[in-house]
Amino acid sequence: MKPAKFDYYDPTTLDEALSLLAQFGDRARPLAGGQSLVPLMNFRLIRPAHLIDLNGVAGLSYLKIDDGALRLGATTRQRELERSADVAKRWPLLRDAAGFIGHVQIRNRGTIGGSLAHAFPSAELPVAMVSLDASLTLRSKTNQRTARAEDFFLSYMTTMLQPDELLTEISVPALPAQSGWSYHEVSRRHGDFALAGAASLIALDANGAIQHARLTLTGATPIRSQDTEEFLLGERPSETLFRDAARRATENLEQDSDIHASAEYRREVCAVLARRALMRAAQRSAEQMKGTTQ
Numbered sequence: 001m002k003p004a005k006f007d008y009y010d011p012t013t014l015d016e017a018l019s020l021l022a023q024f025g026d027r028a029r030p031l032a033g034g035q036s037l038v039p040l041m042n043f044r045l046i047r048p049a050h051l052i053d054l055n056g057v058a059g060l061s062y063l064k065i066d067d068g069a070l071r072l073g074a075t076t077r078q079r080e081l082e083r084s085a086d087v088a089k090r091w092p093l094l095r096d097a098a099g100f101i102g103h104v105q106i107r108n109r110g111t112i113g114g115s116l117a118h119a120f121p122s123a124e125l126p127v128a129m130v131s132l133d134a135s136l137t138l139r140s141k142t143n144q145r146t147a148r149a150e151d152f153f154l155s156y157m158t159t160m161l162q163p164d165e166l167l168t169e170i171s172v173p174a175l176p177a178q179s180g181w182s183y184h185e186v187s188r189r190h191g192d193f194a195l196a197g198a199a200s201l202i203a204l205d206a207n208g209a210i211q212h213a214r215l216t217l218t219g220a221t222p223i224r225s226q227d228t229e230e231f232l233l234g235e236r237p238s239e240t241l242f243r244d245a246a247r248r249a250t251e252n253l254e255q256d257s258d259i260h261a262s263a264e265y266r267r268e269v270c271a272v273l274a275r276r277a278l279m280r281a282a283q284r285s286a287e288q289m290k291g292t293t294q
Helices: 014-027 037-042 078-083 085-090 092-099 104-109 112-118 124-131 226-232 239-250 263-293
Strands: 007-009 028-031 050-053 063-066 069-073 135-139 144-148 153-155 166-172 179-186 196-204 210-217
Touching (some): 014 028, 014 166, 028 037, 063 085, 069 112, 078 104, 078 112, 092 124, 092 179, 112 124, 112 166, 124 196, 124 210, 210 239, 226 239
Parallel strands (some): 007 050, 028 050
Antiparallel strands (some): 063 069, 069 166, 135 166
């Protein structure tokens, strides 16, 4: 199919793009990589009257480190995130999560901000950003605000973004020292949407006990299991501990059923992936601890 008729705009500055959004409101859609928006338009699941192309807007695509934090422009391509040596060294969870996104051709066009704003339930970057405690800058013509990634995702494909706002920047803080990481997901085929996914960060103290823990699972929105994280603090890593933690995190986990998998299947797979992610993250933290003492 082809999209319904729309007016196309090609702004070159952020102010111009925000002015167009202020003018058209919920009748307009911003276009970044187009990997999600264009198929929806082609199937006429959404019919924006106005399409505002952000690809020509100067200053929205960048990847840089500022005062220890990773700063990402919203139109930065996912492939750049995946290939960055700085990201691989200091935020490897992001690198690993990006590698699961579709295929290389999709990552070459898809943008970081576009994935977050689209908020598809099985998307990798929302889960990773919640795990990493990222903050998102949202701008309109008259206002600018900052939101934690954990608060940004409201429900199925719904975020805090207002019709006149754009997500312009993502900031990811430095990880705790000797943090281990892991990202796991299951899909029917390589490149397909994930049926379930889990991201974990673990940092051990000098005695080998867990001093920092993060566990985030896929669902209608990224689901951070804070109760499980608190359960892990102060404990020494073990297969039994992480099996109990995964059970705690998923016993009441809200999941949806569809033609691809039942809610029960997704919940069970999340439990397996949570255990694996916690175990691998702890192993990596221990390896880093050992490396600093040799």
